[in-house]
Amino acid sequence: xxxxxxxxxxxxxxFTVLAGFVLPIVAGLWETARAAFGILPAIGAGEWxxxxxxxxxxxxxxxxxxxxxxxxxxGSTIISLLLASGLCALIHGRKWARARAGRVLAPxxxxxxxxxxxxxxxxxxxxxWIARLLSPWATGWNLPPDIATVNDPMGFSxxxxxxxxxxxxxxxxxxxxxxxxxxxxxxxxxxxxGYARGxxxxxxxxxxxxxxxxxxxxxxxxxxxxxVDMAIILGPSNPPTLAVAMTRWFYSADIGLLLPASAAxxxxxxxxxxxxxxxxxxxxxxxxxxxxxxxxxxxxxxxxPFLAVAGAVTGALMLAGALALASLLVxxxxxxxxxPGFLPESWSMQAWLRPGAGWGAAFAESFxxxxxxxxxxxxxxxxxxxxxxxxxxxxxxWAEGLIYLPLLVPQVAFLYGLSVAMLGVGxxxxxxxxxxxxxxxxxxxxxxxxxxxxxxxxxxxxxQAATLGAGPWRRLWAVKLPILLAPILVAAAIGFAxxxxxxxxxxxxxxxxxxxxxxxxxxxxxxxxxxxxGVYAVLQAALPFASYLAAxxxxxxxxxxxxxxxxxxx
Amino acid sequence: MSLELEGVVIRAARSDRPLFAPxxxxxxxxxxxxxxxPSGIGKSTLVDFxxxxxxxxxxxxxxxxxxxxxxxxxxxxxxxxxxLFQDALLFPHLSVGDNLAFGLARRIRQAGPRRMxxxxxxxxxxxxxxxxxxxxxxxxxxxxxxxxxxxxxAEPRALLLDEPFSKLDPDRRRQMRDFVFDHVxxxxxxxxxxxxxxxxxxxxxxxxxxxxxxxx
Numbered sequence: 001x002x003x004x005x006x007x008x009x010x011x012x013x014x015f016t017v018l019a020g021f022v023l024p025i026v027a028g029l030w031e032t033a034r035a036a037f038g039i040l041p042a043i044g045a046g047e048w049x050x051x052x053x054x055x056x057x058x059x060x061x062x063x064x065x066x067x068x069x070x071x072x073x074x075g076s077t078i079i080s081l082l083l084a085s086g087l088c089a090l091i092h093g094r095k096w097a098r099a100r101a102g103r104v105l106a107p108x109x110x111x112x113x114x115x116x117x118x119x120x121x122x123x124x125x126x127x128x129w130i131a132r133l134l135s136p137w138a139t140g141w142n143l144p145p146d147i148a149t150v151n152d153p154m155g156f157s158x159x160x161x162x163x164x165x166x167x168x169x170x171x172x173x174x175x176x177x178x179x180x181x182x183x184x185x186x187x188x189x190x191x192x193x194g195y196a197r198g199x200x201x202x203x204x205x206x207x208x209x210x211x212x213x214x215x216x217x218x219x220x221x222x223x224x225x226x227x228v229d230m231a232i233i234l235g236p237s238n239p240p241t242l243a244v245a246m247t248r249w250f251y252s253a254d255i256g257l258l259l260p261a262s263a264a265x266x267x268x269x270x271x272x273x274x275x276x277x278x279x280x281x282x283x284x285x286x287x288x289x290x291x292x293x294x295x296x297x298x299x300x301x302x303x304x305p306f307l308a309v310a311g312a313v314t315g316a317l318m319l320a321g322a323l324a325l326a327s328l329l330v331x332x333x334x335x336x337x338x339x340p341g342f343l344p345e346s347w348s349m350q351a352w353l354r355p356g357a358g359w360g361a362a363f364a365e366s367f368x369x370x371x372x373x374x375x376x377x378x379x380x381x382x383x384x385x386x387x388x389x390x391x392x393x394x395x396x397x398w399a400e401g402l403i404y405l406p407l408l409v410p411q412v413a414f415l416y417g418l419s420v421a422m423l424g425v426g427x428x429x430x431x432x433x434x435x436x437x438x439x440x441x442x443x444x445x446x447x448x449x450x451x452x453x454x455x456x457x458x459x460x461x462x463x464q465a466a467t468l469g470a471g472p473w474r475r476l477w478a479v480k481l482p483i484l485l486a487p488i489l490v491a492a493a494i495g496f497a498x499x500x501x502x503x504x505x506x507x508x509x510x511x512x513x514x515x516x517x518x519x520x521x522x523x524x525x526x527x528x529x530x531x532x533x534g535v536y537a538v539l540q541a542a543l544p545f546a547s548y549l550a551a552x553x554x555x556x557x558x559x560x561x562x563x564x565x566x567x568x569x570x
Numbered sequence: 571m572s573l574e575l576e577g578v579v580i581r582a583a584r585s586d587r588p589l590f591a592p593x594x595x596x597x598x599x600x601x602x603x604x605x606x607x608p609s610g611i612g613k614s615t616l617v618d619f620x621x622x623x624x625x626x627x628x629x630x631x632x633x634x635x636x637x638x639x640x641x642x643x644x645x646x647x648x649x650x651x652x653x654l655f656q657d658a659l660l661f662p663h664l665s666v667g668d669n670l671a672f673g674l675a676r677r678i679r680q681a682g683p684r685r686m687x688x689x690x691x692x693x694x695x696x697x698x699x700x701x702x703x704x705x706x707x708x709x710x711x712x713x714x715x716x717x718x719x720x721x722x723x724a725e726p727r728a729l730l731l732d733e734p735f736s737k738l739d740p741d742r743r744r745q746m747r748d749f750v751f752d753h754v755x756x757x758x759x760x761x762x763x764x765x766x767x768x769x770x771x772x773x774x775x776x777x778x779x780x781x782x783x784x785x786x
Contacts, residue, residue, distance in 0.1 A: 466645070467647075469647050471647045483661070563707065564704070
């Protein structure tokens with residue numbers, strides 16, 4: 001067989017992943033840690049000391065920032081896990097509901113965090129759509145009231161924003177996990193033993209799929225604890241969450257803040273690590289309690305109301321998300337729109353007609369970077385999967401962990417250190433660096449999306465090609481890739497969406513000089529013209545949607561006469 | 571040309587116990603030999619081993635020789651051993667004709683003769699004019715005939731049949747069996763069939779070997 005060639009391919013991929021992904025993350029963490037303890041030659045700091053930490057603890061609002069971070073991180077993760085489980089239990093086994101839920105939730109997976117957040121801010125703010133809908137007849141407001149519904153000090157609007165993104169993500173992960181266990185049979189067996197559908201789901205099925213979605217849950221937890229773009233737009237502003245606070249310090253005019261900011265970045269990693277530890281501990285306790293509960297054999301608990309609440313809350317969240325995205329579009333075409341009118345009094349194409357004002361260049365930048373990052377990621381993913389095939393090996397646990405690594409380590413914790421390390425070895429911070437920074441986060445999603453369809457390909461089909469004399473490369477080009485075209489394009493669309501949504505890698509690795517739709521939208525979101533912000537956010541949301549549409553349409557066009565590939569296995 | 575198996579023993583990589591007793595067998599050119607055995611004994615694994623498709627999870631011993639030349643270490647694509655399964659396994663992204671062209675040996679170079687070879691194979695399968703069809707629109711019997719033609723166009727030096735007829739109903743089964751055996755006998759190559767069906771084995775007309783579990 002082709003074990004030797006397989007080994008060479010695998011070594012190349014492993015080297016690429018280690019040198020391109022793991023090493024930079026480690027180097028970034030290392031530089032951050034050095035700066036956290038006083039060593040940052042770029043600003044002439046060269047002595048080990050604890051001063052950055054003392055300075056950090058003394059910064060105004062530090063304690064509140066940490067508390068907010070924990071509250072938002074744990075709160076949003078727990079709620080989204082509950083909602084996603086409830087929704088799964090509610091619709092599991094009902095085929096039409098399942099297909100419909102997937103269709104309704106998928107767009108929110110595609111929508112970039114920043115665009116969604118900007119839309120939500122339009123929706124929830126005191127002068128937003130909800131307030132306009134209720135004014136003045138119900139509220140008596142003729143002017144926007146002076147209350148903080150967005151950027152509220154408790155972070156509720158930030159939690160809502162995170163939920164709209166995370167519930168669909170966890171839901172789809174659970175749906176994928178469900179295909180790996182004989183869920184239908186267990187459901188039937190459980191109901192035959194006298195348990196209601198929802199109860200079987202909670203007692204029998206959830207414990208089986210939870211281990212399969214544990215890594216995605218940790219990704220959600222890590223993300224919620226360290227999110228920056230959404231937190232800038234929706235989160236508390238004074239003091240903000242720790243991740244936002246440290247981003248401000250990193251970009252403050254006062255370079256003396258770089259050291260405490262690095263300390264905060266290190267602290268951010270520790271927080272995520274501890275949070276995962278605490279989560280694991282809680283998992284253990286929940287498992288024990290769950291076992292006792294299952295042993296009691298109770299069938300009487302009514303799970304219906306809980307599931308109904310989960311369904312209703314999720315529905316409300318998705319409605320808010322849809323309105324948020326719609327409000328972006330309306331604002332981008334609005335001209336005069338005074339409170340409390342529900343729609344603008346006059347419309348205009350003004351904001352759209354002037355790409356030279358900035359959005360044209362930002363659009364090109366987002367598109368180009370996304371395209372490059374996606375192509376590179378797809379290439380590495382295919383090389384990785386093909387290497388596994390040729391070696392005839394299943395993926396080992398540490399390799400799976402390697403793929404998830406960039407998603408588990410908080411971005412804020414290593415990106416600044418990474419830009420320092422890059423400058424240290426003479427690599428400037430420019431477009432190429434930004435593209436590579438995006439690949440770091442695009443690749444894991446592409447890999448996760450492509451692995452299952454790749455493995456589901458009938459091995460005997462590939463074996464047939466071999467018996468007909470086709471060598472490994474011809475099997476790849478002429479058989480595997482064409483058959484897997486649809487899932488490859490879907491993985492690419494997901495990767496492109498991830499790239500378009502990236503905020504921090506663009507900011508830190510581009511040294512503030514690379515302006516994408518995302519960085520511009522976040523910058524403009526604080527207090528500038530809503531019409532202009534609307535244009536940026538609409539474009540930012542449109543790019544991923546267009547890529548999903550293309551991923552859906554292209555294989556259907558190419559294979560319109562191939563029933564075996566059309567829909568069925570796609 | 572003959573296909574020889576010598577002392578073939580296959581065990582799962584993590585197990586000490588071979589799947590079946592050591593197998594030695596010579597199939598003459600033009601003969602259709604049958605290896606029989608209960609399901610689960612490893613008939614398909616044997617086919618994978620001979621064809622060069624065994625996954626890393628198995629540890630094989632023994633030799634496979636084709637016409638006196640050992641092929642045991644060669645990759646599947648270099649062995650030129652065709653395999654037919656009960657599923658036709660036509661490539662879903664290619665038309666019926668392109669599936670055949672994929673199989674057609676590279677010996678024929680020019681486009682014209684290649685197209686003619688494909689047309690001739692279609693005619694032989696009773697499928698004139700089916701070249702542009704989507705494989706998904708063919709019936710089970712038609713798919714089976716195309717799969718056989720695709721395999722034969724690659725000019726294999728031996729052919730393996732892995733339960734090739736087990737999905738068909740009795741009538742179709744007989745037709746398909748006759749079609750396959752007629753065509754392979756004409757090529758004068760050794761054919762090895764694995765099956766659990768005595769009627770298939772009798773129709774094949776060659777030697778019949780029973781795989782047995784290893785006595786403790």
